[in-house]
Amino acid sequence: MKVLIFTIATAFLITACEKDITTPPKPNETELITTCILTLTDSANASNVVKATFRDPDGEGGNAATQFDSIRLKANTTYNTQIVLLDESKSPADTISKEILKEQNDHQFFFNNTTGLQIIYADKDTNTPSLPVGLSTIWRTTSPSAGTVTVILKHQPGTKKGNQADGDTDIELKYNTVIR
Amino acid sequence: MIRFFQWGLVCKYVAGFLLVLTSICHAESKSDKLDIYLYDEDNHKPIAGAKWYINLGNNGTSQDSGKTEADGLIHLHDITQSKIQVYIVAKHFNTIDTLILIGDKSTIQILMLHGNDAAIEVEVHADQTKDIDAQPGQQLSNLELISTRSLGIAQTLANIPGVTLIATGSTIAKPQIDGLQGNRVIILNNGIRQEGQQWGNEHAPEIDPYIAKHMKVLRGAGAIRYAHDAIGGVIFVEPDTLAFRSRQAELNLGGGSNNGMGAVSLQQSSYIMLGRLAYRVQGTTKRSGTVHSPDYYQKNTGSAEYNGSLALGYVEGRHKLEFFGSYFYTKLGIFSASHIGNVTDLYQAIASDRPAETSNFNYTISRPYQAVDHSLFKLQYDYNLPDSQWHISVTVAHQNNHRQEYDKHLPRNNTKAALNLPELDYSIASSSVDANLDYRVRGWRHSLGISTMYQANTWSGRFFIPNYETYRAGIWANSHYTKNKWDVEAGLRTDYRQLNAYYYQGNDLLQPSNNWQNVALQLGGKYRITPNLHLLANVGTAWRPPAANELYSNGLHHGAATIEIGNAGLNSEYATTYSTGIHLNNYYRFSADVIASINQINSYINLVPTLPATLTIRGAFPTFNYIQQNALLRSISGTLLYHLSESFNLKLNASILRGTDRNTKLWIAQLPADRFSSSVNYVLVHSRGRLQSAGINLSITHVARMWRLTANEDYSPAPDAYTTLNVGANALLKLGKRSIELNLSVDNLTNTRYRDYLDRFRYFTDAMGRNVRLNLRLPLYN
Numbered sequence: 001m002k003v004l005i006f007t008i009a010t011a012f013l014i015t016a017c018e019k020d021i022t023t024p025p026k027p028n029e030t031e032l033i034t035t036c037i038l039t040l041t042d043s044a045n046a047s048n049v050v051k052a053t054f055r056d057p058d059g060e061g062g063n064a065a066t067q068f069d070s071i072r073l074k075a076n077t078t079y080n081t082q083i084v085l086l087d088e089s090k091s092p093a094d095t096i097s098k099e100i101l102k103e104q105n106d107h108q109f110f111f112n113n114t115t116g117l118q119i120i121y122a123d124k125d126t127n128t129p130s131l132p133v134g135l136s137t138i139w140r141t142t143s144p145s146a147g148t149v150t151v152i153l154k155h156q157p158g159t160k161k162g163n164q165a166d167g168d169t170d171i172e173l174k175y176n177t178v179i180r
Numbered sequence: 181m182i183r184f185f186q187w188g189l190v191c192k193y194v195a196g197f198l199l200v201l202t203s204i205c206h207a208e209s210k211s212d213k214l215d216i217y218l219y220d221e222d223n224h225k226p227i228a229g230a231k232w233y234i235n236l237g238n239n240g241t242s243q244d245s246g247k248t249e250a251d252g253l254i255h256l257h258d259i260t261q262s263k264i265q266v267y268i269v270a271k272h273f274n275t276i277d278t279l280i281l282i283g284d285k286s287t288i289q290i291l292m293l294h295g296n297d298a299a300i301e302v303e304v305h306a307d308q309t310k311d312i313d314a315q316p317g318q319q320l321s322n323l324e325l326i327s328t329r330s331l332g333i334a335q336t337l338a339n340i341p342g343v344t345l346i347a348t349g350s351t352i353a354k355p356q357i358d359g360l361q362g363n364r365v366i367i368l369n370n371g372i373r374q375e376g377q378q379w380g381n382e383h384a385p386e387i388d389p390y391i392a393k394h395m396k397v398l399r400g401a402g403a404i405r406y407a408h409d410a411i412g413g414v415i416f417v418e419p420d421t422l423a424f425r426s427r428q429a430e431l432n433l434g435g436g437s438n439n440g441m442g443a444v445s446l447q448q449s450s451y452i453m454l455g456r457l458a459y460r461v462q463g464t465t466k467r468s469g470t471v472h473s474p475d476y477y478q479k480n481t482g483s484a485e486y487n488g489s490l491a492l493g494y495v496e497g498r499h500k501l502e503f504f505g506s507y508f509y510t511k512l513g514i515f516s517a518s519h520i521g522n523v524t525d526l527y528q529a530i531a532s533d534r535p536a537e538t539s540n541f542n543y544t545i546s547r548p549y550q551a552v553d554h555s556l557f558k559l560q561y562d563y564n565l566p567d568s569q570w571h572i573s574v575t576v577a578h579q580n581n582h583r584q585e586y587d588k589h590l591p592r593n594n595t596k597a598a599l600n601l602p603e604l605d606y607s608i609a610s611s612s613v614d615a616n617l618d619y620r621v622r623g624w625r626h627s628l629g630i631s632t633m634y635q636a637n638t639w640s641g642r643f644f645i646p647n648y649e650t651y652r653a654g655i656w657a658n659s660h661y662t663k664n665k666w667d668v669e670a671g672l673r674t675d676y677r678q679l680n681a682y683y684y685q686g687n688d689l690l691q692p693s694n695n696w697q698n699v700a701l702q703l704g705g706k707y708r709i710t711p712n713l714h715l716l717a718n719v720g721t722a723w724r725p726p727a728a729n730e731l732y733s734n735g736l737h738h739g740a741a742t743i744e745i746g747n748a749g750l751n752s753e754y755a756t757t758y759s760t761g762i763h764l765n766n767y768y769r770f771s772a773d774v775i776a777s778i779n780q781i782n783s784y785i786n787l788v789p790t791l792p793a794t795l796t797i798r799g800a801f802p803t804f805n806y807i808q809q810n811a812l813l814r815s816i817s818g819t820l821l822y823h824l825s826e827s828f829n830l831k832l833n834a835s836i837l838r839g840t841d842r843n844t845k846l847w848i849a850q851l852p853a854d855r856f857s858s859s860v861n862y863v864l865v866h867s868r869g870r871l872q873s874a875g876i877n878l879s880i881t882h883v884a885r886m887w888r889l890t891a892n893e894d895y896s897p898a899p900d901a902y903t904t905l906n907v908g909a910n911a912l913l914k915l916g917k918r919s920i921e922l923n924l925s926v927d928n929l930t931n932t933r934y935r936d937y938l939d940r941f942r943y944f945t946d947a948m949g950r951n952v953r954l955n956l957r958l959p960l961y962n
Contacts, residue, residue, distance in 0.1 A: 021636045024647040024682045024689075031593055033797050058686070060796040061735040061743050068795070096592075103594050155592050165536075168589040169521035172799030 032059045033096050035086040036151065036173055038071065040079035040139060050079070054173050057088055070176040071149060073117075079139045080122075083109065083151070085171075097135055106157040109134025109171075110164045114147025116179050131162050141179045150174045212259045214280075215287045218252040218268065226252030227292055230270035262873070268292070274564075291425065293495075315669075315704055315718050316761045316775045317398040317413075323910060327923045327955055329389035330434025330443045330466070336389050337415060340397050341833045342775065342817035344852040348382040349515045349941040350439070350471040350948045351483050352550075355385070356938070357399055358779065358815045359837050359851040360412030363727050364753075367415045368406060370504055372558050375610035375635060376581040379645075379729045381940065386508045386554035386581065388487035390432055390445035390464045393420035400757030400777050402702035402720015404656050404673040405627065409724035411755040411781060422458040422493040422502070423449050429960040434466075438951035439481065440541065441468035448960075449491075456495055463488040469543040471515075473946040474933045479539035480513040480546055500562040508554040513545040518944045519588035520741050522799035530896045530943050548588040551602070554581045571618040581608045603642050610635040625660045637728065644735045644744075646683035648728045652676070658702070667706040674699045677725050681732050692732075696725040696752050714763040719756065726750035730785050730806050736796075743794045744787065747806040755781040766823065774818030784811035786848065789893065802895070810842040813851075826865050833857045838888070846890045853886040853898070853937050872919060874911040881906065886937040899942050902934035921957040926950065 035055045042048035050072060056065035073079065085096035100107045104125040111119045111134070118140040121132030134153075156167035218227040232254050233245040248254060248270075256264070259282055268276040273292040280288070324339040334353040337343050346361050347353040354361050362381070367374040369387050377383045396416040403414040427450040434443035449460035464487045471481040489506035517535035520526050529536065558577040564570070584602035591597045616629030635650040658671035680693045704718035726747075733746040759777035764770055788807050793800040817835040824830060835855045839848035859879030867873060886898040908925035931950040935942035 021638050021647040021649055022682050022691075024638070024684065025640055025643075026684050026687075031591055031596060033592075036797060054797060056797055060798060060801070061745070061794070065795055065797075099593055106594065107592075155590070157590065157594065157597070169525070169798055170592050171797050172522055172524070173797060174799075 031096075032087050032089055033085050033171065034059060034088045035084075035093075036171060037084045037086070038151070038175070039082045039084065040071070040073065041081075042074070043078040043080055043138075048074070048077075052175055054175075055088070059089065068173075068175075070178060073139070073141050073177065073179050075141055075144045075179050077141050079141070081119075081137045081139050083135050083137075085153075100153070101133065101135060104133045106155060106160060107133060107170075108154055108156060108160060108162070109137075110152040110154065111137070112150040112152065112164075113177070114145075114149075116142055116145035116147060117149065117177065118142070119149075125160075127160065131160055144180050146176075146178045148174050149177045212257065213286055214256045214259060214264075214282060216254040216256070216266070216280075217287065217289050218248055218254070218270070219289055219291050220273075224291075226250065227270050227273065228252060230268050230273070230292075232269075233267045234264055266290075272567075315398050315400065315402050315702065315720060316716065316759050316777070317396060318773065319394060319396040323923070325392065325395060326432075326921060326957055327908065327910070327925055327953075329392070330436065330441065330953065330955055333385050333387050333389040333392075333417070336392075337395060337397065341819055341835050342399060342815060343397055344835065344855065345936075345938060346381055346850070347936065347939040347941070349478065349481060349518065349939065349945070351468070351481055351512050352382050352384045352514075354378075354381065354383070355415060356852065357397060357413040357415075358777065358817075359813055359839055360779075363409070363724060364412040365415060366403070366407045366410040366413075367417065369417050369556065370419055370506075370558065371560070371575065372556060372577045372579070373407065373612070373633075375579050375608065375633075376552075376554055377583050377606055377608060379727050382550075383552075383583065384510075384512075386510070386552055387417055388445075388462075388464050388485075388489070388506070388508055390443070390447075391419050391462060391487070391489055391506065392417045394418040399775065400718070400720060400759050400779055401700070401722035401755045402671075402704065402718060402757060403722075404671040404700050404702045404720070405629070405658050407722070408654060408673055408675040408698070408700045409722055411722045411724055411753060411757075411779070419462075419489075419491065419504075420449070420460070422460055422491060424451050424455050424458045424493065424495060427451070427961065431956075431958045431960055433956040433958075434953070435955075436468070436951050436953045438948055439468045439471045440543070441466070458493045460491040461489070467543060470539060470541045472541070472949050474931045474949040475946065476534060476538040477541055478535070478945050479516040479537045480544075480549070481515050482543050482545045483510065483512045484545065485510045498564040498566070502558075502560045502562075504556070504558040504560075506556045508552075510550075510552050511545055512550045512552075514548040514550065514588075515941055515945060516546075516548070516588060518941050519548045521589075522741060522796075523793060523802055524799060526741050526802075526895060526943065535945050547586050547590070549586050551584045551586070552582065555579065569620050571620075572615070573618075574615045575613070577610075577612045577614075579610045581610075582606070583608075601641065604639075604644060605641040606637060606639050606645070608635065608637045623662045627658045627660075628656070630655050642735065643683070644733055644737065645729045646681045646732045648679055648681040648732075650680075650728075651678040665708045669702065669704045671702040672699065673701070679725070679728065679731075681728060683732060692748065694725070694731070698723045698752060698754070712765040712767050715761070716763070717760045719758050721754070721756045723752050723754045725752045726785055726806075736801065741801060743796075743801045743803045745790075745803065745805050750785055750806060750808060751783050753781055753783050753785055753808075755779055761818075769823045771821040771823070772818065774816070774820070776816040777814070779811075779813040779815075780842075781811040781813070783808040784848075786811075788849075809844075809848070811839060811848055812842050813837060813839045813848075827863050829861050829863075831859045831861060847888040849889060849893050850938070851886075851888075853901075854884040855881070856884075857881040870914045872912040872914050874909070876909045877907070879906045879908075880904070883936065896943055898937045899935035902932060902936075904932055904934070905929040918959050918961075920959075923955040924953070926952050 034057050038052040040050040052069040052071040053067050055067040087094040087096055105127050120138040122136045122138050123133050124130040125133050151173045153171035154167040155170050159166050218230050228248055228250045230248045262282050264280050266278050266280055318340050320339055328336045334345055334355040337355045338345050342358050344356045345353040346356045357365050362379050367385055376386050399413040401411050403410045406414050429448040432445040443466040445464040447462040451458040466485040469482045470477045487508045492503040494501045517537045556579045560575040563572045583606045585604040587603040612633040614631045619626045631654045633652040637648050654675035656673035660669045676697045678695050682691055700721045702720040706716040708714045730750055731746045731748050733744050737744050757777055757779045761775040764772040785806055786809055787804045790803050790805045794803045815837040820832045822830045837851055839851045857879055859877050861877040864874040882903045885901040906927050910923045913920045928950050933946045
């Protein structure tokens, strides 16, 4: 009988150990992309720079995005476009795009644009066959028009073959775009 | 004073009655005579002067009663039924009310215990219901339990009309009582309130169905003896009582053809000191592979489950101490194609007939999956005061629940992805102390109880619900009175609850605290017009404060591809259930159990979509907010049985529910569609050789289309109505001294393609196709 009570008491004590509930983890200590900055530089005129930023400092859920710019481009112009991804919830901000470049065999940007805009991939990964990553691209505009460019970043570990349907979506941003 | 027709017994009586007609009985090569000897549990002396009352089975007119002589004998003859109801009252002893299955034994012993009604031991397999309730409810029959438990606990409970499933694919299901689930349904696992992450629709109850000897459902508000917040009802999962004077072991096997399911469950019970110290050990292991829909395999739908339990009981005079510990572990694969990126992917998945990902059959469980473990420890002390009218019970319990959800979506960073950590990780620990006092006198049973609980929840991974702690305390009183044709019950309860949450908003640590206090009550009665025709009516109230997820959840629910935003301003729900029922037992060849109820829920908390969708860096996500409505649920459900002959009967089950918002008059979503099933059953009346009993049945289940939906409320319209055909056969075979129970059934015989409204994976896949299942129960010794 004593043994029984002792066993039971021990069982209760063992299970009574708990994590401290009054010190919760800070959310978003895990990885996050808060900011996506497109920098478009006119290939004929380096002083003509267009920036379009999406910024949601606390990530998905919580507060709404604080900034979501339209892309305003000139007609019949060629732009060298760079994408920078940041995690601004950290201090200093983490440049996620460097990580993407490092793991370029597993990531790819896709651009779904309405007519009037042509996007050419400029970078290539080290895969065989080599496939674009999309961090630096060339955008060629034609006649004045308005529409959207959807920037999609897919994570395709081991399955990257240039197919947009594969993998997980890390970014899907539909930028309003105006060509004048 | 004859309390034979109290509600608990009636439930059992009906269950037992259906059992006799439709299915297995434990013994059919029965003798028509039975001698029952009553002995004192303590000194093993015969009990003289005990009043007994016996119902000889399904024919309500064969009743017998009397008093025991000095030898403690009850002699019965001309028994035509395979089950009899026994009710015995003896001064200084606890009342016995039980169901005895007539086997080939012509003599049995019943040991009567001084005062303690939890420890009745009958040396034959016997049902036992210790609760007396005027609240409508129903117990599962032995056949229903044995034939469906390999599918899971919720699937087993769904045999009861009015209980439906809210499912997440073929492997995850929660029971829903009259359209209410989650925190509104209390599950009492061996008397302990099951505390896990029950708020989530894709969080199935963490209970091994093989542990259960009895399962019972009380419907609607008013179960004040057990909880103040059981707006939908209470589910009882009860293991067998400990055997202090016998040894037994049994093996249960279950198999399913569709997903290669195999389950093995072993149980052994015995005593260490005769009549004093007894134990029961039990363990279950279950594996299943990829689920097959009629046209394809549902990729990654395998599961694994490992459970075990230990019960110890010690009796000394008027004291009884019982320990119960159980462990449950499951790893559940989630259908791959259901984990989607954002709303664009969801609409793409809905638009296609066939899932984007299918696979071959295998047992592999990869991402996405859930891993859940639950441990429960309970210590219960019972004491009977010397005059045996008083009974005290104190229970201390502790539970730990650990839930990990692994998303399909791995971390973007390869190094982090390689760690293979869960994206959602919650731990919840609950400790409770309950005490109650029962006093029985001249047809009355007065009960008084207190109940307290402390609960703490912590998380890691991605934020969805905060850390929180809950304190609960309640006090209740209940009286039950039985006289002649009447049963009356009334109860009152008051509870206090505090919830403190801890979470960061930006860099600020918030520590909101909430307090709630309210009252719940119950009033019920039953009137027996004749022994075969009873009417019952009940009114009960219940209140439920908002749960932590309803108040504070904020984030992306990956599996559901939704953003759910809590509402810190929510009030408690307050429900009033009015119900009335009729019980008919072989009345002009008809038997029936029908319950109609109205559940009026003020401040009903509901998760509703809000426009526009939330824009995130990953695209748009449908957004849901918690609102409060004044809900009105009306339901009618029941069973109707017509006996064509001794061997043949026709049975009809129906569940119909309507739910509306009283202010807007709009339909409330996520309620079950109308459901009907009818079956024709054949029972072998006399045993033949080794075949002690047998039965076959053919049943059709029809589920109507859920047309009561408000426009733009759901991603896709409700699926079409569907009809499935099922066949079953069961037999009890005698092999030497043992009787093997065999059960073979085919679900969805015609391999029909269908999708159910309450299955969230209906967006992605057809439900399970044909499934041939075999269940076997083999006593190893007894």
